[in-house]
Amino acid sequence: MTPTPSARGLNRRGFLTALGLSAAAVGAGGALSGCSSSGSTTPQASTAGKVSAGNLPKYVPIEYAKPDFPAKNGSPAGYAKMPTTLVKSVKTTPGTGKTITAMTPLWGTIPPSKGNQYYEAVNKMLGDTIDFQISDGNTYGDKLATVLASKKDVADWVQIPSWNLPARFGSEIVENVFLDLTPHLAGDAVTKYPNLANIPTDAWKACVWNDKLYGLPYPSSGGVGNAIFYRDDLLKKLGITADPKSAQDFLDLAKELTDPSKKQWGSDDPWNAMGLIFSLVPKWRLDDSGKLINRVETPEYKEALEWSHKMFKAGVVHPDAVAGKTDEAKARFQSGRTMMAFDGTGGWNEALRDNLKGNPSYSQMPFLPFGADASTAPVYWKGAGAGMYSFIKKTDDKAKIEELLKLANALAAPFGTDEFQLINYGVEGVHYNLDSDGLPQPTDLAAKEVQPTYIFLVDPPVVEAHVQYPGFVKDYCTWAIKAGESVKEPLFYGMNITEPSQYASIGQPFTDLESDIGRGRKPISALDDAIKEWQAAGGNELRTFYQQILDNQ
Template structure:
């Protein structure tokens, strides 16, 4: 992740929280990513806590009470969990933690970084944040691309575990929930659960859905880096469609197929769409993993009628000739470039790609604009949108009998979680004014040369305040994004096992892999839905039914 580029823009919170897809994408190819049928997902283990921990609690009792605090009123408030939007930066900042909470102690922290690791000696950014905290955090920063290996080595030797450790979800080692977390890390339930969090107002300001993903075995262990619950959309190049005199009116799956075909002009090197498998799954309401049928039985996504219909729809799109030939050849890595250059005009992507595309294209093409379609269902009915994981990265405190140490670390966390509009937020995200950034005529922060070598994302990997949209440097973006999210949020629903942490038995780690290839093959006409039936039967006999029983046991014990 090029954080120097990120710092060139105002609203750094959105650059960090929304655009972290940039560095997530760097590791996704080799990582355990949520959404694949067999992988470790954000879901709760029924196992008892390890290491003599206290009894498990219902997740609602283990998480902090949500007490929202707006130091700056958003221009576009959150709706049902959507990201609040700010159309301008605040003129004045609020100091949310007036007195440095630290005791002067020194703590170690291990975090990943997708970028150049800054020198600690003489680093004015670190010095300023440590002064704000009143204690010193000494970072042990590791290359994000190999962070999982480093994490596994550290956790294998409990005596070498730093005081504070960042653990991205895709780097969770085997048996983390069942063996590691209770033995290595501090149970924070007695300090933060329920109204106990009132001692740390900035932590109380983090939404409940985020905290749910920090609970293991019915106890609160993690401190979150909050993200968004709306994660994906289907975009079209509105600027190009305007030039073509086409105003899209997409209300169902057939409308989208017709539009993609209408936009296709192979003679001029323009195709209607990229591979829209993500879109197909969304508009058909395919569950992320499991669904509970009306008769109470657990059904995996690959067994659902919705999954089957999504595959059939995507195959119809490919058969129409509206998909760019490079996408047909599965050259997915170039999809963004094709879309942004206008060679394809419809693409499914993460919401964070919207502002990234503006960042990368407005300089050369001031008219560039992509817009997501309003949510719709394939049959024209009411859309079903499943919440995404709003805490893909969490941090953990090393287990200790020293309660004062735990309370001090939580006080430091409270300061680091200062939300948008606070002095703490500005310092953590921009550095020191006049040293690491100056302000331009519009009041937007412009980084100095020193920022490139000193102000790298480090503290945010320990935790941060709630995610906001403050991309004020892109005209019209905050309003458009906030309006889309507010509309989409009305259709949100919790996936089954939402907010629980479940470590699937290792023997099921590969039984879902064939479906990734099958989705591509069926979409491109190389295989049929009959092959899906065979694959589902193979999955069931290879461990799918046993995996179902594993999850059923979790439901029965809930």
């Protein structure tokens, strides 16, 4: 699995991407819960996936900059202007001159370690030297698997994206390689570290394996992490109002917007949009009788496949999307070749960044949640509270553990603090200069030295502060608060569950089937046969596995 842009609605994202970094380099998660890790053994059902409230850190929110749009319904706090004064959140230097090794990924150019003024400044603030072992994010999973399997040369601090969790992580690796943070951070213990206590509970839930707290989170935005967007500017020119209330409304709108003679189609590949409209994201749910069923067994899944076929048959899907060219979806949408498309909410501000300079009237907006039927309330499923996490190597050195947590506390300094400003932008006058709006504008040196490194070890709660795009913060926060009314937690929310390895590939046939039925290569009746084959291949046993976990919560 590759990282998907999350709704890290922070202006530092624009700062970092201005340095030429990919979206993956500055945040992932949001809608991604992470791929399931399959192992040769599994934890006992009594602890698999279990997250006891008493093993989570107490949530003690702090606020150093008053938001213009307070967080609500899972939306991030929004700032329509940058703070004019910053607060020092950590009064005493946390480190004692140690050198701490840290293994992290990077989707960009690895910065120099020697003579790096950014590293020097942050390490001075920390009082310790973080010696980064940085690897290419695209191959990071392979290196992680090798290092953790051998248990040799494990760094003091290791960052792991959810999609890179190696096999046997939950059943073997995590408890043998990494430190159990439960006694150090659970409950009131976290209050020794106020910035860590400021991280929402959902983010900490994602860091629990077998009912023990192991990870330090890189929080996701919470609330709605994905949306169906439409080209607001182009629809206004056409005099078309976009306000679908059902799957049929969406199809009708796509027909209205499709004009092949102008190389314009109503929609890109509808599959991901279909997942939102028909609420297909959770792998497991309870039916009306209380029986645990897989999403492929639900009536909504069948209805979604039938609707997908109608979309393709109607000719409203761009031909390149029909051909499966998914990598070009953003380019098709932003160029106006498709008028509606699915994306992570973090892609919203990125689209403005990439298009406003050449097209000042460019505008895209997300639909408010709507369901398959106008009479049914829409349900959007909450994504994981963190898509990446870091771990401290197992040690009995209590002084070192406390020092590392003090460092983590400094790195988790929230928006509006001196520490946040330094960690995310570098040194003023060296790596950035403030413009008239108070926004840090990167210097040429920033592109070489200020890469995402420290933020991957632990990060504060996400805020929305893209003030450089007039009206964006208001639009985003207003939409996110309203859309958040439709968000619900899936059945196994916040649980890290390692599935038995023998079931790792039994769901693959459905990926192909979804494409084949939508494009008319197979009839909808093929779904019934696929479900029976899945059940016989281990689906029913997997149901029993999850039922045992559910029964032990």
